[in-house]
Amino acid sequence: MQVKTFKGGTHPPEKKELAKDVPIEYHLSPKQVVIHLNQHTGAPNQPLVKVGDTVTRGQKIASSEGKLMIPHHASICGVVKKIEPRPQANLQDGVAIVIEADGRTEEAFLPPLDPFACSKAEAIERIKEAGIVGMGGAGFPTWMKLSPPPTKPIDVVIANGAECEPYLTIDYRTLKEQASAVVYGLGVCLQILGVKKGIVAVEDNKIDLLPTLEDAVANFLKGPGNGKGFDIRVSVLKTKYPQGGEKMLITALTGREVPSGGLPMDVGTVVQNVGTLKAIAEAFLQGKPLIDRGFTATGSACKTPKNLVVPIGTVLSDLIPEVIQIEEDLRRVIFGGPMMGVSVPTLDTPIQKNTSGVVFMNSKEALIYEEGNCIRCGRCLQACSCRLSPALLNEAILANDWDLADQLGLLDCIECGTCSYVCPAHVYLVQRFRVGKLTLRAVKASKTKKGGN
């Protein structure tokens, strides 16, 4: 089988063996949940409930009128205790609805819907109403991805099971245990977009999934996907970071490059994380909104590396120590993976719709280096997944030369962090690019305002 990949990238230690073989555990009855109003790309939602209201699992509790509208739902039955700012994984500490469990086990789901019988508009409305966002990390509303303008025809949908971040294994477990739901979700996307070709992509460190996935595809094509002319294949990618980045994945599988400043739909592709696809399947088969999610709890300071499914809004500290045991020597808590995840200041941070993992690091692993001088070794140029020149970008930013930084492709940086990972001098490359992108956008905006170029 051909193993596909992209140019650049790096090979951090995988550390997936910690949680890879631990089946997903379900812990669906936390004592409280903290549901943030801004856990997706787009304007924050407005609460639809007030303090003191009784809510049921699956009930819509927040929504907005914005273009990127995505509602949020109560993930447990209980009483709204507070609506106030709470610690958050994106460090914005936005307003959250705090629900205290009342012990009921009712569910207020939507009625099941057959995606292959209903209209396209109904299907998209269902995905929107179910509050589904990209669960790989970005949190982009899924219905938007499935509603490309007519000028951008799509010809392939990719199920992203690359899971290139070290440590994380939830996508692997989801594919192993619920491959049929993932393939069903992919089929729904094909149906909505009117596309025949689907690809389920995994890195070759998950090659043991191949029979499972191929069985799931065959069963789907014989079952719900029968007679639709779907062509769904399983593709194997080289294990390399950031293989799961949308752009890298598309290039590896199709040879196409997403144009600078563009979206995957500009090259006829839609990419969905496997967790998202599973959520889509549940939204139709069970009428269940996105209220639970799987994540990997792992790391050098985690005594119980495992894969979990919890209601969204479950506060990390509520899982400790009953579900997750951590060592005394805890120095870093990362929401997401170690390459792109966000280090949080407190364990009182809730699991969000886009939390794919929590990595606990001990003092041996959690290190911060003093920034050294760039020695111009060029390792970052070889590693950059977007073929940029990080060392030169760094110089341009340090010199406040925003025209040069723009020319060198600062805005094309996907912030995968590979440059900083390989840098022998520990130059704060991606860190500087993150800030630099904001500054460059501001500089450009002020130029436009002045009527300049």
Add this chain to the structure above:
Amino acid sequence: MAEKPRLLLSSSPSIYSGMNVQRLMLYVIIALLPTSAYGVYLYGQPALTTILVSVGSCVFFEVAFRKLTNAKQNYTDLSAVVTGILLALVLPPSTPWWMTVLGALAAIVVAKEFFGGLGHNPFNPALIGRAVLLMSFPAALTTWHKPFQTIADATTTATPLNILKLGGTLSDVAQSLGVNQPADVYLSLFLGNRAGCIGESSILLILVGGIFLLATGTIQILTPLSMILTAFVFSLILGMDPLFQILSGGLVFGAVFMATDYVSTPLTPKGKILFGIGAGIITMLIRKFGGFPEGTSYGILIMNAFTPYLNTLVTKKYGYISGRNNS
């Protein structure tokens, strides 16, 4: 109760490859060991003295300069050691110790620290050290000794490139190398039994070091390959014996160890290739038409000046294929 240590909060990534500057420099030192040891084997104690004096004074000058200017000490990165070895290896074995010290002063203080230390020097420090000595003491820097003799009572000789520069033929070189057939000259040159700078003679051992650097990912092959290939082709065009030109002088040493210097050479693949081509051409022009028999060090130094420009020749970025986008 003692306060628990706070959680670390730095921007991702939260893991690092473990590669650091010290280790990269250590790889270069290891790669230089075979040819250094062979230099000591050829010329004995004077070669060893030159290497030790050069390394010692390079480290001393860096520490002293940083102390005087209240800058942060960073001798642990081993870059001064690398500069010291490189400088010694491009000097004749009979270089008086005080000249070596002066060369180290020029390399470390003038060429490197004045510009802000490691990472900021536009020119290769070791080659600046050699260039300063060559201009100041042309006689001493072009006095060569036959291998396997003590310097004190040894007869001076000419390097193979010298012999050709003065109008000699391959047979004359064969005679000076003590081989019977002119054809044996190439093998002799490849193995390194000839007069020259301490570290430049054995092409075999230089290549061993170069392969080690490539295997460890310390250097990329682009610059050395383009430099040597260019020198080969260009010497052919100039009507010289290309194989002889590659195997003699400091061309291979320069291509492997000097043209791959991180700081003073281009970062981009296109830049690296053009750097090698330029250095190869200039080296051969100097050998053919210049006043000196050897031109490698000036070839590389002159190309160092082009580096900032060559760095603007970046690779095509991701997402700029169709020409729909303006870069």
